[in-house]
Amino acid sequence: MNKRIIQLRKVLTDKKLDGVLITSRPNTLYLSGFPGSASTIFISQKRAIFLTDFRYIEFSKERCGDSYEVMLYEKKPLVFLLEQIKNDKISKVGFEDQIVSYASYLEMSEQLKGIELISLKDDITKLRLVKEDREIETIQKAVDIADQAFTHILNYIKVGISEIDIAAEIEHFMRKNGAEKQSFDSIVASGKRSSLPHGHASNKLIESGDGITMDFGAIYNGYCSDMTRTVFIGNPEQKILDIYETVLKAQLTAEAAVKKGKTGVEIDKIARDIIYNAGYEGMFGHGLGHGVGIEVHEEPRLSVAGNTILDNGMVVTVEPGIYVPNYGGVRIEDMVVVDDDLPNVLTSSTKELIIL
């Protein structure tokens, strides 16, 4: 954990700040390893203070007591903090302007009297972009749990059960196999509903001929996974199988192009060109992928707005889709680690056409 504090202190130097105040859960978890809510971190060149309330004091000492002065506040954390740092000559403090609500900002300003709050912009996000080996190992475990759930669900899906049955079975399986919880509400969209890119599982029953798009992930040790597969049951129409072939081609081609030095825009365009040239222009209305880590959607983005230059150790999804309104859709999603040449594909579930 010390390494991350050191990195943050470089940000302090670069931005001429006396300290930073971190209050969002993804960033407090990243900087301290403490997974609970109700924590506030203050880091200056001299001090690293971790504030929490009585519910978490013991656990947080265990988690980050080596790197932080772990302190218990009783009422207002920032009033307490100000008291702790009053002799430290702190006047300019960075805060998470892209996350903190306006109401919280006003409260911070009120409570931190005499301190000027400065926008950190994406300084913390940048620290989280490239994953350490240990983080990638943890993410791989989260990915493995989801892969196992996919294998399991193939034996469970049958005509007559509902989308909610499938989502509940996936989630139950993941929890029983090591997941803290799911990364997000599972998407199960079948038949015509599969044209909804983010169709949450409904009461719709699975019918013969349906395509079933399942998008889900597990959280393991604070890190997320995210995968999507579309499978078919009975005798699907040739038209949807052709769509599957196009999405698979786009997925494989774009995935193989992910490497250090490319931008998200470039990778997105590879998949988009394949899909549009096959006659599905306008039917791939989302970005190709996104970073995954402590948050299931984080930087960098693989999309028309993804200007970050990819670097080794970044973890991203590659998830093209085609959605034909009132007909159906297909999406295939893997997670990969950016490398010098071919990416390290973390997701191991087959992408070959599956007809149950």
Ligand SMILES: [Mn+2]
């Ligand atoms: Mn995703």
